[in-house]
Amino acid sequence: MTGLLAGFFAPWLIYAGIFVLHVLLPARRVKGYVRDKRSGKRLRYRLNGPLVLVVGVMAWLAAGYSGLMPWDWLWTHRWSGAAGACALGLLVTAAVVLTAPGRGGSLLADLYFGRRVNPQMLNGRVDAKMFLYLVGAVLLQLNLLSFAAHHFLTYPDDPSPGVVLYVALFTWFVCDYLIFERVHLYTYDLFAERVGFKLVWGCLSWYPYFYVVGLWSVADLANPNSPAWLLVGAALVFLTGWSLARGSNMQKFTFKRDPEKSFLGRLAPKAFSDGERRVLYSGFWGVSRHVNYLGEILMACGLALSLGWLLLPGPWLYPLYYVALLFPRERDDDRRCAQKYGRLWEQYCEQVPWRIVPRVY
Ligand code: NDP
Numbered sequence: 001m002t003g004l005l006a007g008f009f010a011p012w013l014i015y016a017g018i019f020v021l022h023v024l025l026p027a028r029r030v031k032g033y034v035r036d037k038r039s040g041k042r043l044r045y046r047l048n049g050p051l052v053l054v055v056g057v058m059a060w061l062a063a064g065y066s067g068l069m070p071w072d073w074l075w076t077h078r079w080s081g082a083a084g085a086c087a088l089g090l091l092v093t094a095a096v097v098l099t100a101p102g103r104g105g106s107l108l109a110d111l112y113f114g115r116r117v118n119p120q121m122l123n124g125r126v127d128a129k130m131f132l133y134l135v136g137a138v139l140l141q142l143n144l145l146s147f148a149a150h151h152f153l154t155y156p157d158d159p160s161p162g163v164v165l166y167v168a169l170f171t172w173f174v175c176d177y178l179i180f181e182r183v184h185l186y187t188y189d190l191f192a193e194r195v196g197f198k199l200v201w202g203c204l205s206w207y208p209y210f211y212v213v214g215l216w217s218v219a220d221l222a223n224p225n226s227p228a229w230l231l232v233g234a235a236l237v238f239l240t241g242w243s244l245a246r247g248s249n250m251q252k253f254t255f256k257r258d259p260e261k262s263f264l265g266r267l268a269p270k271a272f273s274d275g276e277r278r279v280l281y282s283g284f285w286g287v288s289r290h291v292n293y294l295g296e297i298l299m300a301c302g303l304a305l306s307l308g309w310l311l312l313p314g315p316w317l318y319p320l321y322y323v324a325l326l327f328p329r330e331r332d333d334d335r336r337c338a339q340k341y342g343r344l345w346e347q348y349c350e351q352v353p354w355r356i357v358p359r360v361y
Pocket of ligand 1: 280281293
C-alpha cells in the first residue's frame with residue numbers, strides 16, 4: 001500500500017522539483033512569436049530546459065548510486081505512477097479551466113480545449129505551456145532510464161542492444177526538443193491551442209508515460225538478438241526523420257524571423273507574397289506542406305524498429321499515435337492557413353500539392 005501511494009505521488013513530487021529547478025536555475029530570456037492580446041507586444045519567455053534536464057538526470061543518478069532509490073524504481077511503480085500523473089492532469093485541468101471566464105461554448109469543450117490562451121505565472125517567470133512541455137520531457141527521460149535499468153537488472157548477462165539504441169535515440173529526441181525549445185515557440189501548440197485537458201493532461205500524463213510504450217512493452221523480455229542491419233536501419237530511419245523534422249522547423253523559424261535570410265547560409269527563401277504576408281515554398285517546404293510531420297512519424301518508426309520486436313503490437317502504438325495525431329492536425333492547420341493566407345495559400349497548394357508524404361498524400 002505504501003509502495004502504491006509512493007508510486008502515485010512520485011510524479012507530483014518530481015513535477016514540484018522540476019518547477020523549483022525551472023524557477024531557480026539561470027535561464028535565457030527570449031521574445032516569442034505569440035503576441036499578448038492586450039498590449040500587442042510579443043510574449044517573453046524564460047527558457048532553461050537543457051539545464052533542468054541535466055540536473056534532473058543527475059538527481060536520478062545520485063539517488064541510484066547512493067542506494068536511496070533502486071535504479072528501476074520508476075519501472076516498478078509505473079502503473080501507480082501513471083495513475084498519479086493521470087489524476088494530477090485532471091486536477092490541474094480543472095483548476096486552470098474552471099478559474100477562467102467561459103468562452104460561450106459548452107463546458108465540456110472548454111475543459112477539453114481550455115479557456116486561457118497563454119497563461120504565465122510569477123510575473124512572467126513561468127509560462128504554463130512551456131513548463132508543461134518541460135515537465136513531460138524530463139519525466140519521460142527519467143522513465144526511459146529507469147525502464148532500461150529494469151531490463152539490465154533482469155538480463156545482466158545478455159541485455160538487448162536494441163534497448164540501448166532505443167534509449168539513445170529517444171534521449172536524442174528529448175535533448176533535441178529542449179535544446180531547440182525556442183523554435184517550439186513558433187509552433188501550432190503555442191499560437192493556436194489553449195490550455196485545457198488536451199495540453200495539460202497530455203503533458204503531465206500521456207507524454208511521460210505513453211511515449212515510452214515501446215520500452216514498457218519489451219523491458220521485461222529477453223534479448224531478441226536483432227541482426228545488425230536492423231539496428232542500423234532503425235537508426236537511419238530515425239535520423240532521416242529527425243533531419244526532415246528539425247530541418248523544416250529550423251527553416252520556418254529562420255524565415256519567420258527574417259524572410260530574406262538564407263537558411264544555413266545557403267538556401268535562399270522563395271515565397272509567395274502579397275507584400276504583407278508570405279508563404280514559403282522552397283527547401284523543406286517545397287517537398288510537402290508538412291514534411292515535418294513525416295519526419296516525426298519516421299522518427300517514431302525508427303524507435304519502434306530499434307527494439308527488434310517487429311511483430312509485437314506495443315512498440316508500434318507509438319508511431320500509430322503520431323499518425324492519428326498529425327494527419328487530422330494537418331487538415332486543421334490547412335484550414336487555418338487557407339483562411340489566414342487566402343490566395344497565397346491556394347498558390348502554395350498548386351505549387352506543392354502534397355500534404356505530408358511527397359507523391360503519396
Ligand atoms: P508547423 O510547424 O508546420 O506549423 C504550422 C504553421 O506554420 C501554420 O499554421 C503557419 O502558421 C505556418 N506555416 C505553415 N506552412 C507555412 C509556409 N509554407 N510558409 C510560412 N508559414 C507556414 O506545425 P506544428 O506547429 O503542428 O508542429 C511543429 C513541430 O512539432 C513539427 O515538427 C511536429 O511534427 C512537431 N510535433 C511534435 C509532437 C510530439 O509530440 N513530439 C506533437 C505535435 C507536433 P503562421 O503562418 O500563422 O505562423
